[in-house]
Amino acid sequence: MANATGGPEIEQLIQLLSRLPGLGPRSGRRAVLHLIKKKEQLMIPLAAALDRAVAAVKVCDACGNIDTVSPCTICADPRRAETGLLIVVEDVADLWALERAGIGQVRYHVLGGVLSPLDGVGPDDLSIDKLLKRAPDYSEIVLAVNATVEGQTTAHYITDRLAGSGVTITRLAHGVPVGGELDYLDEGTLSQALKARTKF
Amino acid sequence: MANATGGPEIEQLIQLLSRLPGLGPRSGRRAVLHLIKKKEQLMIPLAAALDRAVAAVKVCDACGNIDTVSPCTICADPRRAETGLLIVVEDVADLWALERAGIGQVRYHVLGGVLSPLDGVGPDDLSIDKLLKRAPDYSEIVLAVNATVEGQTTAHYITDRLAGSGVTITRLAHGVPVGGELDYLDEGTLSQALKARTKF
Structure with a gap:
């Protein structure tokens, strides 16, 4: 559906935000309205943070981690x-x-x-x-x-x-997730957890 | 939980994105990883779109609508x-x-x-x-x-x-939403819809 309101700048922002995982056209629009309402506290800091991240983000040559340095903090330690x-x-x-x-x-x-x-x-x-x-x-x-x-x-x-x-x-070990209820677990996990049982 | 990875630029971006409606700390992190993976197609255009929107967005003096001009396109028409x-x-x-x-x-x-x-x-x-x-x-x-x-x-x-x-x-009229099933409607809506019934 075409959106007659907002102008092309807002429309484009909605379209780009809608492509984030967890957001869609409707929640993208809601997010943009929220950003505009909180222009000073959220929209301007987010724009600045994105610009900084675009400039700073690097993929670590050694391990593939994402960081602002390469080799990343983990590989350099x-x-x-x-x-x-x-x-x-x-x-x-x-x-x-x-x-x-x-x-x-x-x-x-x-x-x-x-x-x-x-x-x-x-x-x-x-x-x-x-x-x-x-x-x-x-x-x-x-x-x-x-x-x-x-x-x-x-x-x-x-x-x-x-x-x-x-x-x-x-x-990694297979087993019952910490805090998990047996009732909700699949049979595969349960039988693996039983096979790999440990002393109490 | 502290996040040892990513550097302050990425951490700040996660925190700001987490504050959008519909996103939380976990989905904010997922969104940032998605942005970094699609740097050319999504992250850079989004940063530019946000900068443009920050500069362009205005609240209409007359009606309170959000647009890039004030009075807004609707009030000016x-x-x-x-x-x-x-x-x-x-x-x-x-x-x-x-x-x-x-x-x-x-x-x-x-x-x-x-x-x-x-x-x-x-x-x-x-x-x-x-x-x-x-x-x-x-x-x-x-x-x-x-x-x-x-x-x-x-x-x-x-x-x-x-x-x-x-x-x-x-x-606005109260009544059955178009496409709605009576079974799922509350009593208030149903009784209003009956009161305001129209000729078939």
Whole structure:
């Protein structure tokens, strides 16, 4: 539907904001009205923050993390190398989630996706070659890919490629999420949790 | 939770985006990652669009609409005066919704909220005085406020203030929403829809 009001500047802002994940045309419009109402407190700071981020954001050459420096803060921190742990994740969002969980002094490697022949994503589209080059510097590689079919396929592929390198390859434990109710869990998770039961 | 990754520019962008309606800390972070991934197609255009909108956006002196000119495109259009209809709405979002509905050549008046003693919103906080000054130029004033207690209180207050001005005051019809199923409607709407039934 055409929008007769607002002028082209506002219309364009609505269209761009609508393309953010979690927003659509309706909520994009609501967001723009909110921005305009809070021009001094929100709209002007957001415009400035976006300009600064556009100029500052870099993808880390070593690990694929997003930061304002390359190599990123994590790769540049020598304490991070001490544990010898390299955590392989699909996406920067996963890296950030693990950092928020405070898992300690580890380094990461962002694959940039998972193998998915149906979507035309092959090994060359992911940063697997870079991972193979980094692997000898670490004592253990944790494949923290999602527990999906594509994620597990990717994990198997990486394990094959690393065979003979001598590095230990591990994966995240399956089990009951902390705070989760058994009633709502799928059978796969429950049977894995039972198999991997630990002493109380 | 502290976020060790991303640097202050990214962290600030996440915090500002999280304050948009419909987004929170988690979806704000997702939105920023999406922006960074689509830097050329989305992040840079959005930064430019925000800068342009900050510079261009104006609130119409006459009606309270948001536009890039004041008086706004609607107030400046002489054809809009011909019907003599002035539609009073709470918010610019309501004005835009009515415009999208294509209700024809009308003018609007944005109150900027509703009377709400509990929230400390009195008549002086809304653009009611401006409405009283505009009213004599129109033949009919439609109070298109929300069908909430505050909206109806505001409508009654405006009706009282306009008493004796000679202008016709109307309100939107209550009834079954187009496409709505009776089963899901509240009793109030159903009884109003029956009372206001029309010939088939």
